[in-house]
Amino acid sequence: MIRVQIHLSSLLFNPTKPNLSFRYVYTIKPPKPSFITDYLINSLGLSPDRAAKAAQRLAHIRDARRPDSVRHFLKHLGLTDSHIQTLVSWCPILLSADLATTLQPNAAALQAHGFSGPLLVHLVRSNPFVLISDGVLPRLHFWKDFFRNDEKSLLKVFRRNRYLVHYDIAEKIAPNIELLRGYGFSDRDIGIVVMRINGFITRSPEAIKELIERTMELGFSCGSGMFLQGLSVVGMRRGEALEMKMEFFKKLGWSEDESQSAFKKNPKVLSLRVENIQSKLDFLMGEAGLDPSSIAKMPLLLTYSLEKRLRPRFLVLDMLKSHELLKRGCNVNTAMSLSDEEFMDKFVVPFKDVVPQLDEVHLSSY
Known part of the structure; x- marks a missing residue:
C-alpha cells in the first residue's frame, strides 16, 4: 500500500509559483499466517517461531485432511501428542506423508519384520524417517544384527544418527567398518563410536582417517582404553x-x-x-x-562444577586444615571425586561438632 503526502507550505507563501513536494510513505501490511502455520500452532501446540519454520516445508498443505490423518495414524501406533509435536518440529515433512502409499505400508512392513509395539514407537520417536524413507528394512536389520539384537543400542544409534537410514550398507557403511577394523577396532568399539559421535560412520573414509590420526597426535594410543573417549571428543x-x-x-x-x-x-x-x-x-x-x-x-x-563441588569442598578442607584436623597426605583429587555422601561421611560428619561451620559450607553447594 502506498500513501502520498503533499506539502503545501510553499504554496501558501507563493501561490503564483507553487512548489509542491511529494513524499511517498510505504505501509507494509504483515502477511497473514498461512493455513498450515495456524494449524501447527492451534492443533499441534507449536510455538509461533517453530510453526513458521516448519510451515516452510509444508506450504503446499491447504486443509487439515492430510495432517489430521497423519496425527491419527501416529496416535494409533502409540505416540502421544507431545511425541508428535516434537517430531513435527524437526521433521515437518512427516505431516505431509501419504497415509495409503507411505505410512501404512511402511509401518506394516516394519511390524512384520519384528519392529512392532514399544520398539516401533521408540524407533519412530528416535528417527521418523523409518516411516517415510525407502529401503529402510535391510538397513535396520543390518544394524540390529550388528548390535546383536540389543534394542537399547539400536535406538540410541538411530537417535544419535537421524539420517543413518538413508545410507546404503554395501556402498557406505561396510567400507567404513572395514576401515575401522583395519585400525584395530573391535565391533564393540565401532558400536560405541557410532553411538557417541553423530554422523561418524557416514563420513568419508578420508575424514574418518583424519579423526583417528588427530586423536593419536594428542597422545592417545589406538587400541588403548582411553582412545575411544579421545576420539569421541575429537569427533565432536x-x-x-x-x-x-x-x-x-x-x-x-x-x-x-x-x-x-x-x-x-x-x-x-x-x-x-x-x-x-x-x-x-x-x-x-x-x-x-x-x-x-x-x-x-x-x-x-x-x-567438576565450580560452585557445586570445587569451591565448597575446598572450603571444607581448608577449615579442617586450619584446625589441624586434616590428615597429612590427603589427596585433593580423591576428595573431589568422592560422592556427596562419601565426602560428608569422611570430611564433615566426624568434625561438625568441633567445626560447626562445616555443615553450613557443604550444604551451600545444594
Whole structure:
C-alpha cells in the first residue's frame, strides 16, 4: 500500500509559483499466517517461531485432511501428542506423508519384520524417517544384527544418527567398518563410536582417517582404553576449536607432555569451553593455591562444577586444615571425586561438632 503526502507550505507563501513536494510513505501490511502455520500452532501446540519454520516445508498443505490423518495414524501406533509435536518440529515433512502409499505400508512392513509395539514407537520417536524413507528394512536389520539384537543400542544409534537410514550398507557403511577394523577396532568399539559421535560412520573414509590420526597426535594410543573417549571428543569438535584449546593450555604453562598426559587421563577436558575452564583455573590457582603442573596431574578437577563441588569442598578442607584436623597426605583429587555422601561421611560428619561451620559450607553447594 502506498500513501502520498503533499506539502503545501510553499504554496501558501507563493501561490503564483507553487512548489509542491511529494513524499511517498510505504505501509507494509504483515502477511497473514498461512493455513498450515495456524494449524501447527492451534492443533499441534507449536510455538509461533517453530510453526513458521516448519510451515516452510509444508506450504503446499491447504486443509487439515492430510495432517489430521497423519496425527491419527501416529496416535494409533502409540505416540502421544507431545511425541508428535516434537517430531513435527524437526521433521515437518512427516505431516505431509501419504497415509495409503507411505505410512501404512511402511509401518506394516516394519511390524512384520519384528519392529512392532514399544520398539516401533521408540524407533519412530528416535528417527521418523523409518516411516517415510525407502529401503529402510535391510538397513535396520543390518544394524540390529550388528548390535546383536540389543534394542537399547539400536535406538540410541538411530537417535544419535537421524539420517543413518538413508545410507546404503554395501556402498557406505561396510567400507567404513572395514576401515575401522583395519585400525584395530573391535565391533564393540565401532558400536560405541557410532553411538557417541553423530554422523561418524557416514563420513568419508578420508575424514574418518583424519579423526583417528588427530586423536593419536594428542597422545592417545589406538587400541588403548582411553582412545575411544579421545576420539569421541575429537569427533565432536572442529579442528580449529581443538587447536585453540591446545594453545590455551600452552599459555597456561602446560608443557606438551603435561597436556598429553592430562588429555589421556581425562579427554573430557578438551570438550569444555575456555570460559568454563578459566573460571575454575582462577579459583584453583588463586584461592586453592594449586600450580598449573598440579592441575595437569589432576585434570578431573576441571570437569567438576565450580560452585557445586570445587569451591565448597575446598572450603571444607581448608577449615579442617586450619584446625589441624586434616590428615597429612590427603589427596585433593580423591576428595573431589568422592560422592556427596562419601565426602560428608569422611570430611564433615566426624568434625561438625568441633567445626560447626562445616555443615553450613557443604550444604551451600545444594
